[in-house]
Amino acid sequence: MKTLAENRAFGGVQGVYSHAARTTGCDMTFGLFLPAEAEEGPVPVLWFLSGLTCTHENAMVKAGAQQWAAAEGIALVFPDTSPRGADVADDAAYDLGQGAGFYVNAAQAPWVPHFRMWDYVTTELPEALFKAFPLDEGRQAISGHSMGGHGALTIAMSIPGRFRSVSAFAPIAHPTASEWGRKQFAAYLGPDESAWAAHDATLLMRKRGFDGPVLVDQGSSDQFLDLLRPEALAEAMAARRQEGAFRMQRGYDHSYFFISTFMEEHVTFHSRALYD
Amino acid sequence: MKTLAENRAFGGVQGVYSHAARTTGCDMTFGLFLPAEAEEGPVPVLWFLSGLTCTHENAMVKAGAQQWAAAEGIALVFPDTSPRGADVADDAAYDLGQGAGFYVNAAQAPWVPHFRMWDYVTTELPEALFKAFPLDEGRQAISGHSMGGHGALTIAMSIPGRFRSVSAFAPIAHPTASEWGRKQFAAYLGPDESAWAAHDATLLMRKRGFDGPVLVDQGSSDQFLDLLRPEALAEAMAARRQEGAFRMQRGYDHSYFFISTFMEEHVTFHSRALYD
Numbered sequence: 001m002k003t004l005a006e007n008r009a010f011g012g013v014q015g016v017y018s019h020a021a022r023t024t025g026c027d028m029t030f031g032l033f034l035p036a037e038a039e040e041g042p043v044p045v046l047w048f049l050s051g052l053t054c055t056h057e058n059a060m061v062k063a064g065a066q067q068w069a070a071a072e073g074i075a076l077v078f079p080d081t082s083p084r085g086a087d088v089a090d091d092a093a094y095d096l097g098q099g100a101g102f103y104v105n106a107a108q109a110p111w112v113p114h115f116r117m118w119d120y121v122t123t124e125l126p127e128a129l130f131k132a133f134p135l136d137e138g139r140q141a142i143s144g145h146s147m148g149g150h151g152a153l154t155i156a157m158s159i160p161g162r163f164r165s166v167s168a169f170a171p172i173a174h175p176t177a178s179e180w181g182r183k184q185f186a187a188y189l190g191p192d193e194s195a196w197a198a199h200d201a202t203l204l205m206r207k208r209g210f211d212g213p214v215l216v217d218q219g220s221s222d223q224f225l226d227l228l229r230p231e232a233l234a235e236a237m238a239a240r241r242q243e244g245a246f247r248m249q250r251g252y253d254h255s256y257f258f259i260s261t262f263m264e265e266h267v268t269f270h271s272r273a274l275y276d
Numbered sequence: 277m278k279t280l281a282e283n284r285a286f287g288g289v290q291g292v293y294s295h296a297a298r299t300t301g302c303d304m305t306f307g308l309f310l311p312a313e314a315e316e317g318p319v320p321v322l323w324f325l326s327g328l329t330c331t332h333e334n335a336m337v338k339a340g341a342q343q344w345a346a347a348e349g350i351a352l353v354f355p356d357t358s359p360r361g362a363d364v365a366d367d368a369a370y371d372l373g374q375g376a377g378f379y380v381n382a383a384q385a386p387w388v389p390h391f392r393m394w395d396y397v398t399t400e401l402p403e404a405l406f407k408a409f410p411l412d413e414g415r416q417a418i419s420g421h422s423m424g425g426h427g428a429l430t431i432a433m434s435i436p437g438r439f440r441s442v443s444a445f446a447p448i449a450h451p452t453a454s455e456w457g458r459k460q461f462a463a464y465l466g467p468d469e470s471a472w473a474a475h476d477a478t479l480l481m482r483k484r485g486f487d488g489p490v491l492v493d494q495g496s497s498d499q500f501l502d503l504l505r506p507e508a509l510a511e512a513m514a515a516r517r518q519e520g521a522f523r524m525q526r527g528y529d530h531s532y533f534f535i536s537t538f539m540e541e542h543v544t545f546h547s548r549a550l551y552d
Contacts, residue, residue, distance in 0.1 A: 235511030243526035
């Protein structure tokens with residue numbers, strides 16, 4: 001584990017670290033905020049998965065989450081969104097390849113072997129984190145934005161018992177029925193659509209739901225609403241009788257201004273579950 | 277206007293009044309809570325429409341709304357749910373006739389002429405209230421439970437500009453597709469289903485939505501979930517990009533214990549809109 005930066009922030013430390021990852025076969029960088037309480041012992045942890053084109057850095061510097069996490073004594077993890085490097089496959093489009101890992105394990109060329117973001121985020125990075133930092137593995141929550149909201153929801157529903165709560169800002173809610181999803185799943189997972197269902201939050205909500213509270217915020221002026229398909233997830237949550245809230249925030253768009261506006265409510269939402 | 281009772285409550289007055297109503301052709305009773313601020317001048321008003329089998333009294337004594345309305349300086353109106361009296365048609369079933377007006381104007385026998393709850397709640401009672409009490413006609417909001425949630429949502433969407441906000445507890449969300457709705461609409465409105473659409477919150481949400489915030493709470497253990505159809509409304513709200521929140525509250529049922537638990541949040545939700 002290599003320390004790239006550590007800055008005092010809100011009484012704690014905002015760090016940036018990198019490590020050689022076996023799952024993705026490249027060096028991976030992540031951000032980690034530790035609140036002051038981490039000096040005394042393990043603290044609960046909130047994962048934040050970012051969207052298309054983002055690195056570990058965007059949410060870390062623009063989402064405004066540290067102030068609320070510090071107030072609640074919660075750590076924040078900001079993983080990268082894909083493998084990186086000159087020998088890692090890429091695509092000219094912003095929504096495929098580097099910066100667009102979609103939190104899946106690729107099954108076909110040219111994305112094998114590096115594009116294994118599912119395994120990286122659900123297995124390798126947690127192992128590295130809980131070994132190296134004072135984080136409480138029994139108290140985890142997860143959130144994310146756009147592609148990262150998709151990642152947060154699908155991961156939370158697929159690993160029952162790991163996360164106490166899940167939230168999302170403008171998630172890609174029904175990727176098997178959207179060009180934000182169908183294009184990438186066809187590329188990474190292949191043409192067999194039956195393999196896609198495990199990575200669709202709406203389909204997972206219909207099938208099993210989440211054993212804990214769910215909070216979804218969506219801006220009504222989001223420029224990508226037709227790609228996000230929030231109505232499919234809202235219907236599935238209600239039909240599942242899923243504990244939680246789906247909120248349409250009038251006038252907000254897809255940006256970090258939207259995220260930062262509602263970040264306090266998301267952190268306190270997770271805090272209630274983490275300290276329950 | 278006849279005063280049936282007035283009790284000091286939370287620094288204001290909880291009154292019960294009756295008046296001879298022309299729309300329903302019978303005496304109608306309602307509850308009105310006036311906060312202390314009403315002694316100084318007109319105050320904003322929150323309507324609360326009740327559900328099947330209720331009179332003006334149920335929510336008035338069991339919903340716990342007065343404490344929060346007093347804190348916000350807001351009046352509360354609790355109308356009855358149907359015409360009443362020995363000469364008013366009725367049915368042996370709890371969900372038709374007296375106590376089950378469904379907030380529509382009946383078009384056929386034996387429900388004509390008394391069953392005109394739409395006109396009573398949207399026209400006659402407001403006229404009587406704004407004439408007799410210090411209420412601010414320009415600052416109105418509306419809420420309700422079950423059949424009353426249906427009434428609140430359909431009235432709010434059908435009279436644009438009158439209400440600044442609307443909320444509902446476990447509303448009958450899609451009555452044209454439920455036996456809580458089809459039975460009553462067939463009886464009151466007649467077999468032409470095209471006349472029913474104007475009284476279906478999901479269909480109105482799909483068609484026009486509401487120009488203001490909407491808050492819907494639904495209990496996940498509600499014994500009437502299959503009749504309420506919340507998933508249809510949740511989908512329609514998200515598809516409409518309707519400002520607001522749909523919340524599934526884990527373990528809550530259809531009772532006033534559910535209502536009173538979340539009443540504070542509904543009153544403060546409306547207060548924000550009323551004082552905006």
